[in-house]
Amino acid sequence: MRVDIWSDIACPWCYVGKARFDKAVSQFANGDQVEVRHRSFELDPGRAPNDIAPVVPMIAEKYGISVAQAQANEYKLGDLASAEGLEYQTEGRDHGSTFDLHRILHFAAEKGLEAEVWEAFYRANFAEEASLYDCGRIVEVAVAAGLDKDEVTAVLEDPAAYREAVKADEAEAAALGANGVPFFVIDGKYGVSGAQPTEVFGEILDKAWGERKPAIITVAGTDDAEACGPDGCAI
C-alpha cells in the first residue's frame, strides 16, 4: 500500500507530522507493506536561491508579529518536536529556497535513497547548527546519506535537472486541493492534511488497508489475440 506525502523540508509541521506518521506505520500490523513516497511542495516557491535569512526575524516581518512572538513560536515547535523524540534548534535556524533540496530528493528516489536523504535533510534543517541553505552543505548532507558526490553536484549545477519532477508534484498537489503541508494521500484514495496525531494516521491506514483494491480484472478481448510466451509466439 502506497502513501504519498507532500511536504517541504522548511516546514516544521512536516518534520513533526512525518515522525507521527512513521510511528503509526511502525505500530500498524501491515507496516512492512506500506511504501512511503516523498512528494515535493515548496512553501515559498518563488524564493531566490541566494535569499537566505534567519527564520525568526523573517517570520516576524512576514506575518507582522514581534520578534519575541516569532521566537516563542520556535520554542513551542521545539517542545512539540521534542515530544516526538526529534531534536530541534529553536534558535538561529535559517530559511531559504528548498527547490534544490526537492530536486535532490527526486534524484535520491531514483537511487533508492529517498528515505535516507529525506530524513537527513530534515535533520540538517531542524536539528543541526550548520545552515542547510548552501550548496556545499547540501552536498555534504546528501553524500553522508549515501549519494555520490559528483552526481549530486551535477544535479545542483543543472537547474533543469528534476525541475519538471518537482513541478509535476506541485501541480498534482494543487489538483488534489492541497494548499498546505504536510499532506498525506493513503493508497491513492484518502487525503489528510496536517500533522495529525499518530492515532489518526493509524485509523486511516487501517481503513485504507481494509478497502485496498483487488487485483486487476482480466478482460477477455478477442480470444485468439496473438501473444508470445516462454514457449514461443502463437502464429
Place this chain on the structure above:
Amino acid sequence: MRVDIWSDIACPWCYVGKARFDKAVSQFANGDQVEVRHRSFELDPGRAPNDIAPVVPMIAEKYGISVAQAQANEYKLGDLASAEGLEYQTEGRDHGSTFDLHRILHFAAEKGLEAEVWEAFYRANFAEEASLYDCGRIVEVAVAAGLDKDEVTAVLEDPAAYREAVKADEAEAAALGANGVPFFVIDGKYGVSGAQPTEVFGEILDKAWGERKPAIITVAGTDDAEACGPDGCAI
C-alpha cells in the same frame, strides 16, 4: 489515465500489438490524457548476453518445426506488421538477451525518453538490417533516440544498473498472472493479453475512462492538526 504495457523488444506480437494500441489511443477522445508506461518482461530471461543467434533456425530448433515453417512464420508476421504500417525484416533477424535493452529502457524513463527509446528499439530489432544484439549498436540506437552516450555506456557496463527495476516489473507481471506478452493493464484495473485488435483496445479505454476513480476522499482527522501553508505555519 495510466496504461502499463509489459512487453519484450524481441516479441513480434508486442511490436504489432503496441502499434494497434497506439492507434486506439490516437482515436480515443481522451487520448491526450493516456500516459503509457513500458514495463519489462523478458521472454528468454536466462539467456546469456553473448548468446546471439539468427531467429529462424533458433525458432525451428527450439519448437521442433522445420526451418521452412519457421521462415514462413516470419513472412506471416511481416504481413501482419505491414498491415499496421510497420516495417519488418522477415529474413536474417537476430535473437538474443533483451536484459540490457530493458535496463536502458528504465534509464530512458528517468530521462523522459521512454517512448522514444522504446520505439527506436522496436524499429532497430524488427525493421532494420543491423542486429540490435551488440553493445555498440544498442548505444548507437539509444543515442539516436536522445540519450547521452556516456550515460548509456555506463549503464551497459554496470550489470547491476536498473537490474532491480527490470526484475520488479517481471515480479509484478507474475503477480498479476501474466505469463506472456504483450500484457496491458489499463488504469491499474483492467488487464488484457495479446495483440488485440485496435477496436478491442478502444473499448477497454472507453470503459476504464468511464469508471476512472474519483479524486481522493478527504479525511477530516483532527480538525486543528497543524500545517504550514503559503501564509505561514499554524502555531
